Amino acid sequence: MNQSERIEQKQLQGLVFAAFLTDSFIQPFGQRSSVLPARVAILSSGLQLAVLALIVWIYMRAAAKRGPGRAASVVLCGALAVSIALEMIQGERFYSYVMDQQLPVALFLALVFVAAWYGAYSGLGALGRTARVILALTTVSVILLAASVAPQLRFSHLQTPPAELREIGRAAAAQFYLPPELVLLPLLADRKACAKGGGRVIGSIFAVNCLLCVLGELTLGPAYTQQTQPVFTIARLGGLSVFRRMDALHVGVWLLLFLIKVALYFAGFIRLWKHSFPPKNEHVPFWAALVLVVGVFFAAWNRNETWAFWVQQGLLATAVLLIFATGRRRKKA
Incomplete structure (x- = not known):
């Protein structure tokens, strides 16, 4: 493993947290389109994330005993290829929704692909350091967001x-999904320092989600549940002194989180591909990712992507079960 690929456990947890945090600001693909009232959202999110934390805890114990076998790695590569394509579709739709002046779709997607590809090529260590900076910017963004709408809170x-x-x-079940970044968490660290921070990441996400939904309802009242992108809506309403439109600042930070998420998926794909099929040429995994992602993207673009979401979730669940079964067989042996 190259030095650029090494990453400390805390850096990896921060990188995974940044990727997972994207869904708190950009309404994620595959979820219910309607926004729940804050009270119901907090309770259902707590139940959903508690179940997810239990699954992740069991999965990480199995993953820590033995890395993924070839079968699990191949399945995960397929899941990540689908995940990258879906995230790029979702990112382009969010960009089109929030921006008045837009880049052509092809140019936007090309820029995202190149940026994420370069981030993955730079290695996990570089991505971890970048995620730390972006998380700091996100903290500033949330503070400014709260301050900008403070006069409107009721x-x-x-x-x-x-x-x-x-x-x-029912609400928790409707919103439940298995995030690829949490599946990757114990697989991207050195085995001697296998990541164990899934519960901490999930707890932090729950805290952020509670803050954002309460802030949104305090600002918008009953209209909060009618929004497609509720955090963006309250960002447009806020202003500080002469700065009456700060939404572009917030959107810029959220798109950086989005780029980190896609780059992490690319990095995970490349690491798992090398694990399953050690290449003579180190560029082979990058080209394999390019071909698979572009294929899935054009298969799902401008169609009903629900099938692709369920394919992604099915592949992730299959990989988790394979890793769990491998860990149990080793324990019996």
């Missing part, structure tokens, strides 16, 4: 819909 805007356990369970 406690009377908070909704108190009935929160029955059955409704919360």
